[in-house]
Each structure stands twice: as structure tokens, then as C-alpha cells.
Amino acid sequence: MSTFIVEGGHRLDGEITPQGAKNEALQILCATLLTPDKVTVENIPDILDINNLISMLCEMGVKVEKISPNTYSFQASDINLDYITTPEYIKKSASLRGSVMFVGPMVARFGYAVLPKPGGDKIGRRRLDTHFIGINKLGAEFEYNTEQHAYEIRANELKGTYMLLDEASVTGTANIIMAAVLAKGTTTIYNAACEPYIQQLCRMLCRMGAKIEGIGSNLLTIHGVESLHGTTHRILPDMIEIGSFIGMAAMTGSHITLKNVSYNDLGIMPDSFKRLGIELQVKGDDIVIPQHDGYEIDTFMDGSIMTFADAPWPGLSPDLLSVFLVVATQARGSVLIHQKMFESRLFFVDKLIDMGAQIILCDPHRAAVIGSGRLNSLRATNMVSPDIRAGIAMLIAAMSARGTSHIHNIDQIDRGYENIDKRLNAIGANIMRVSN
Template sequence: MSTFIVEGGHPLHGNITPQGAKNEALQILCATLLTPEKVVVENLPDILDINNLIALLSDMGVKVEKQSAHSYSFQADNIDIEYLKTPEFLRKAASLRGSVMIVGPLVSRFGQAILPKPGGDKIGRRRLDTHFIGIQKLGAQFEYLTTSKAYSITAPNGLSGSYMLLDEASVTGTANIIMTAVMAHGTTTIYNAACEPYIQQLCKMLCRMGAKISGIGSNLLTIEGVESLCGTTHRILPDMIEVGSFIGMAAMTGSEITLKNVCYDELGIMPDAFKRLGIEIVRQNDDIHIPAHDGYTIETFMDGSIMTFADAPWPGLSPDLLSVFLVVATQATGSVLIHQKMFESRLFFVDKLIDMGARIILCDPHRAAVIGSGRLNSLRGTTMVSPDIRAGIAMLIAAMSAQGVSQIQNIDQIDRGYENIDKRLNSLGARITRYSD
């Protein structure tokens, strides 16, 4: 288990470019299975989850060629379907949450898929009903194999378009259903579809490959099935969660930094939400400049009541950002309620922030009240264990702003979502040392 040793209290200065978006990249990589032709994907982040999925695709028979540090070509013209039944595939797929999205492309193109119970962050119940019900409505059949503890998905009569109203606007569920439907016979209508920029990116890529999708950017998608798809080139958006993480780091450490090429128009309400925390954000074309802050004060609502930040489907605030908002609020002046609606275990890391001196009341598994007193209540270094990607980056932000030295264990969780984060931050003035077992 690798560890970060973080010496807090050092301001950052300079420019940093966010990596490609992890959540988009997982969808796009799975979509390369939909065609036997070559697909080039640019701006892929060099992180553990993405590298593991690329390795899994290669093991399945996809021809993978690394063209540059962040650009790969994929050609799925000789997929080994029998490999999906092997213990090796089941083990590798089970360790990666994003593997659930290979089901749609495989069933769409080959009429069959195998899915072990996927892994990922331990942040509470993460059900797959939306995926399964949507794919079943298109004609697929699911069978649970008790011996291998995996689902066998087949489409013995082919796939046919269907109307469906999703029970939740699941991003990965919507992506999986879209990829299943693009080559189904007839018309598919998906209502209450997720409409995040990453879903829009997936739809635009599929349309360049020959798919017929209308309603992109809305929660009502109409898909006309086609016979086959061709190759294309696609560029991944910058990771908005990393953009938010860097904004939080700048605020917490009183730093002046510039985030380069952030695709500002795709960030939704996130910049305005940080402004409500009292953080000054200056847009410079497609860059974000964060001036040095001596302190920042949380706004209240118009009636004077305490500000609440809650996650919501797009264009609401991403649940992946709430951990960052929570830790940034500890050093603000004012109070805020953080309401994590989607996952019941994501706020449990706050006990470590309390150990560091943060004034937080964990009301229940979904809500935390943060009482900020500005720089008068500076955090102090401590030892922590990262339970998941987003809590891990929040811990790192806290440690960088704290007085003294902190130790963060299990940083493999952070590496799953953030590319060379220690090296990139050290180049701006941070003091982070990595120790690997």
C-alpha cells in the first residue's frame, strides 16, 4: 500500500492543465468494441482505471496501439468471445467498475456478454438495475451463473428498439443503454436519460461512426438503429472533477494558479458554485485563473439561511465534487450544509478532517454541517487512509493546507483517478513525497 507524505503550508504558483476526463474515457473505450474499424482516442488520462480497462480490452482481442503519451488507437476486429468465460477475465473485470459498460457494445454487436459483479469505490450501494432493465427492454436476457458469480447476457432473438423511462438518470446506465441501442432494429426512445457532457460526447462520437441519435444534450434521446458503425477519431474533454479539485487546492492553500484549457463552457454550474463558497474565479478565454486568497466567505441564501450544496443530475452539481466542496468549506468563514444524496458512505472520511481540527457535524450518512472559521481554525497534520478516489483527493487538499506533516495511506485509490498528481503539484510548489511498498 503506497503512501503520500505531505508537508502542508506551501502555496502553489503557476499553470496546470487538467487531464482527460476519466468518466468520459471509460465510456469511450467501451464504445470502441462497437466497430471492427480503427478508433483513435486522444487525451486519455494515464491513470490506473483507464490503463486497466485498456489492458482488459487488449486481452479480449482488441488491437491496441499507443500513438503518444495520451493517444491510442483501438481496433476490435477479432474479439475472442470465449475469453469472456475465463476466470482471468472475470477476475479482471470484477476489479474495475467501468467494465459494466462493455456489456452494451458486446450484446449490440455479438449478441452476448459476461459480466461479473463489478468493483470500484466503496462508497455505498451502487445498483445496476438501470443498466439491466434498459438492456432487457431492448431484447436481451440475463442469467445469473452461480458457479462463476457472473451474469450471462444474451440476445437470442436479436435486439429491437423500445421506449423506456429510466428510474434514475444514471450516467453509466444511460451510456450502456445507448451503446446497446445504436445497432438494434427500429427506434429506441430513452426518457430521463442522463445528459452530462460526457454522455453528449459519447453520442457525438457514435454519430460520427454512423449512429443516428437525436436529442443530444437533453434527457430525451431517440435512437434509430443502424446496421453497422465505422471508425473515427475522438478527443476526450478535460476532467471537470480535476478542475474542481485544483480550484479547491488553490483556495485552501491561498495560492495563485491558472488552469489551462478547461473547456469552460462544459463545466456547468461548478464555477458559480465555487463562487458561492467565496472563491474568486476569473475566466480568461478557456482558462481559469484563481488569484491568491487571504480568506473566503461562504454566501448565504437570499433569506439569510445557511447555504446548502447538494449533488443532482446534470446540470446539477456532480456528486464527485462534494468531497472537495466539504473540505474547502472547513477553511472558509461561514457555515454550509453538504448533502450527499447518491451514496451513503461517501461522507465517512470526515472523521479524519475532524481529527485535523475541522469543525464538522456528521448529521447522518448523507449530510454534514461544516462550521468554518476561516484561517483562525487552521488544520493540523495527521495520518489518514484514503477510502476512495474523491475522499482521497479531499484528504490531499486538506493535508496541503494543514500545519505540519500528514501521511495519506492507500493512495492507489487516488492514482485510480488522478494522473501523477504528486509530480504535477510538486512542480507548482507543493511538497508531496511518495513511498511505494
């Protein structure tokens, strides 16, 4: 387990290019299992979760070639189905939540998949009902294997059907789409997630020969095809990392430029930061955050306290609320953060309170933040990162604090952020990585 030693109070200055989107990459890499042809994927982030998924693909028999630092080709022409029943595969799959999206492609193409209870962030319940019910409606059968502690999913033939999803789950929608593209007949998915990353997945599948209508909406119609072929796909910039950098710039009073952000795919996020009082300048496809000596939280039109809550796209991503919460601690004004989807994601605020932040944790889903209105008003402390998004919020807080902070268990941050210490040090941060 490694540690970041962060000397706070340094202003950043320069340009930084966001990495490829982690959540899109997980879907896209799983989709390479749908064809025996070669699929080339560009702008893959070099992060722990993605590297572990690529390693699992290799062990399943996928031919993986690293073309450049962030570009790989994948060819799933000779999959070893015996491997996915081994204890080694089940252990690795259980530790990486993204591997749940192997199920759709594997059942669609091979009629068989294995799914242990997946791991990932410790942020509360993340149920898989949407995945199970959707793929079951297509004709797959789930059976729990008590010896393997895993589900075995089988299907002689998947058949298109109508389904109304119980929630607009992003990974659930992706899994069902990947199963439906090779099913017989037509599948209609209502209440589908429609995030840019789902749109990207659908567009890639269409280039591979799939027939999908309604891309970008919550009503998808998929006409099954016999087979898919290879393609080349480029992953979008990671909007969560973009939001993290905006928060860092504001809290450290820095002037930075975020390059090539795919601004039109950021949705409500830029306007939400503006309601926190942060100025953003859009220049082409770049975002410039000018130096802030302070920022003031907006109120609603009737003067009531501002509330930021997560919601399915085009609402605010739950992955950004940890960043909004920590940024609000230095603003002038008050805000309520309402994390609807995960009941354990706000528990890290006790560390921010130790640093001097004024936060009331109302319940597992809501926190009221009373901003200090002063940059660098937090004091350094020792912290342990419980998950990716809380980890980056802790790093932002440490960078803006007086003194030197220690953040332990930074493997959690590495799961979602590529060489974050090196990239930030290059523009003025003082972050040291220590291996314990």
C-alpha cells in the same frame, strides 16, 4: 500500497493543465467495441482505472496502439469471446466498475456478454438496475451463473423500444445508448442522463454512423443502424480534477492558472465555488484563481445557511462534494453538504475532525461544516484513502495543514488522478511518494 507524505503550508504558483476526463474515457473506450474499424482516442488520462480497462481490451483481442503519451488507437476486429468466460476476465472485470459498460457494446455486436458483480469505490450501494432493465427491454436476457458468480447476457437480436429510466444513471444511459445504436428500429430513452460526457459519447457514435436525436437533453431518440465505422475522438478535460485544483488553490492561498478547461462544459460548478467565496477569473478557456487570504461562504437570499447538494446534470456532480466539504472547513461561515446519491461517501470526515475541522456528521448523507475562517488552521495527521474522491479531499486538507501528514492507500487516488504528486510539486507543493 503506497503513501503520500505531505508537508503542508506551501503556496502553489503556476499553470496546470487538467487531464482528460476519466468518466468520459471509460465510456469512450468501451464504445470502441462497437466497430471492427480503427478508432483513435486523444487526451486519454494516464490513470490506474483507464490503464486497467485498456489492458482488459487488449486481452479481449482488441488491437491497441499507443500513438503518443495520451493518444491510442483501438481496433476490435478480432474479439475472443471465449476469454470473457474465463476466471481471469471475471476477476478483472469485477475489480473495475467501468467494465460494466462492456455489456451494451458486446450484446449489440456479438449477442453475448458476461458481467460479474462490479467493484470500484466503497461509497455505498451503486445498483445496476438501470443497466439491466434498459438492456433487457431491448431484448437481452440475463441469467446468473452460480459457478462463475456472474451474469451471462444473451440476445439473438436487439429491438428498439420506448423506456423511461428509473434514474438518470450516467453509466446506465451510456450502456443503453451503446446497445441501442445497433438495435433494429427506434429506441426512445426518457430520463436519460445528459452530462457533457454522455453528449460526447453520442457525438462520437454519430460520427461513426449512429443516428441519435436529442443530444444534450434527457429525451434521446436512437434509430438503429446496421454497423458503425471508425473515427477520431478527443476527450474533454476532467471537470472533477478542475474542481479539485480550484479547491487546492483556495485552501492553500495560492495563485494558479488552469489551462484549457472547456469552460462551457463545466456547468454549475464555477458558480458553486463562487458561492463558497472563491474568486474565479475566466480568461479565454483558462481559469485563474487569484491568491486568497480568506473566503466567505454565501448565504441564501433569506439569510439561511447555504446548502450544496448533488443532483443529475446540470446539477452539481456527487464527485465534487468531498472537495466542497473540505474547502468549506477553512471558509468563514457555515454550510450543509448533502450527499444524496451515496450513503458512505461522507464517512471520511472523521479524519478532517482529527485535523481540527468543525464538522457535524448528521447522518450518512449530510454533514454540517462550520468554517474556521483561517487558512492553514488544520493540523497534520495520518489518514487512509477509502476512495478516489475522499482521497483527493484528504490531499487538499494535508496540503493546507500545519505539519506533515501521511496518506496511505493512495492507489485509490491514482485510480482517478494522473501523476498528481509530480504535477503539484512542479508548481510548489511538497508531496513525497513512498512505496510500502
